[in-house]
Amino acid sequence: MxxxxxxxxxxxxxxxxxxxxxxxxxxxxxxxxxxxxxxxxxxxxxxxxxxxxxxxxxxxxxxxxxxxxxxxxxxxxxxxxxxxxxxxxxxxxxxxxxxxxxxxxxxxxxxxxxxxxxxxxxxxxxxxxxxxxxxxxxxxxxxxxxxxxxxxxxxxxxxxxxxxxxxxxMASKTGMLKVFESFVACIIFLFLNSPHLYTQEPVLQWCLSVYIICFILTMVVILLYLGKCTKILLIPLTTFLTGMTFLCVLLYTTAIVLWPLYKFSEGFHGVPNREMDSSCNYKHAHSVCVWDRQVAVAFLTGVNLVAYAADFMYTS
Structure with a gap:
């Protein structure tokens, strides 16, 4: 046959x-x-x-x-x-x-x-x-x-x-929160593209460090899952995720207090009103005035704090 x-x-x-x-x-x-x-x-x-x-x-x-x-x-x-x-x-x-x-x-x-x-x-x-x-x-x-x-x-x-x-x-709630947290940090960096926004006081530099540290930690988690490298951790993955999100919650808690305090309180050389910022008196295309940038950073800091808090509750 x-x-x-x-x-x-x-x-x-x-x-x-x-x-x-x-x-x-x-x-x-x-x-x-x-x-x-x-x-x-x-x-x-x-x-x-x-x-x-x-x-x-x-x-x-x-x-x-x-x-x-x-x-x-x-x-x-x-x-x-x-x-x-x-x-x-x-x-x-x-x-x-x-x-x-x-x-x-x-x-x-x-x-x-x-x-x-x-x-x-x-x-x-x-x-x-x-x-x-x-x-x-x-x-x-x-x-x-x-x-x-x-x-x-x-x-x-x-x-x-x-x-x-x-x-x-990455399709779970915690995975999507990781993406959201890292993205919000990128938007914060976008509004902080001028060094004079955070070089005036050491406290403001601390806030910038908070954003950078939490962004790096979040990206590490995302890359571990994308690269199938979660087994290289020396501690249990759940413990690492819980500790990382808890640390980010603590760090963002300091930033949500210090950033508005030093940017909008006159006692700390801040500018409480938009009208007091000369850069906001004129309409400039392709840019956002300093006071609006500071408000955006404060708002996004609060958004990321809530995101990390929700992430911690889902993880723990």
Whole structure:
């Protein structure tokens, strides 16, 4: 009996998760692009590409705020492109990364990046522009940024709703809080890009150190999970996570007291009213005045304190 050789032209491994969503593990198949998650990622690529392309085309991204928004769209586009390329080529097992954690981490960061750009860009940039062709392009970029934010949020929601035996750490509440905490720290650094905001007093330098230390600790946790390196710790992982979040709560508690005290109290050479800050008396495009920056840092410090407190309660 003569055997007939079989030819395998396409191989796809999928796992049904919820109606309308297939597993993220799709190996070397162009059909990955026509599945719900693939189509969603194509929308993410198209919207972020349109946003940064319009801004670059008309040159409407000068200054720290405009640069941040441009970086946000480019970063989100690049991460989505990497995820799609890896899945199309079937390289998930070849990378020194946990593919269960990497796509959801990228999606979580992209949601926050695109959301921040959708808010920061019109407030600090577009509203200062004169009506015309450039402003129309900038408004279109904002619309595409909002679309991409919704698309990334949809991916995060889909991934988070998967059964617990499939969902990785970064799709859990504590994992998403880690992403949020590190992102808020990045926004704080954005508003503290001028050294004179924290070099006046040693206490303010301490606040900056708090933001840096907590950011590094949080990123260490994220990288441990992405690199599948949690076993290298000399202490139990739960103990490390609990101790780290508790330390961050303590550090941020000092910052939430000291930063407003030294920035807004006249007894500590602070500026209590916005009208007293000369940099806020004029409308400057592409920038935020000093007093507004200080308020933003104080507010974001409180936001991160709440996030770390919630993280500690979930972890312990």
């Amino acid at each position: 003569t055997s007939i050789p079989a030819t395998v032209t396409n191989t796809t491994f999928t796992k049904s998760i919820i109606p309308g969503l297939d597993s993220l593990i799709i190996v070397a198949s162009p059909r990955a692009l026509i599945r719900p998650l693939g189509l969603l990622r194509l929308l993410q690529l198209a919207s972020t590409c349109a946003a940064f392309s319009l801004v670059i085309y008309v040159g409407a991204w000068m200054g720290p705020m405009g640069s941040w928004c441009l970086f946000s769209w480019c970063f989100s586009f690049a991460m989505t492109l990497i995820v799609l390329a890896v899945e199309m080529a079937g390289l998930q097992r070849s990378l020194p990364l946990s593919w269960r954690e990497f796509p959801i981490t990228c999606a979580c960061y992209a949601v926050l990046f695109c959301l921040s750009s959708s808010i920061i860009y019109p407030i600090t940039y577009v509203r200062f522009m004169s009506y015309g062709y450039i402003r129309k392009c900038a408004v279109c970029a904002i619309i595409f940024s909002c679309i991409s934010c919704v698309a990334y949020a949809t991916e995060v929601t889909w991934t988070h709703s998967r059964p617990g035996d499939i969902t990785g750490y």
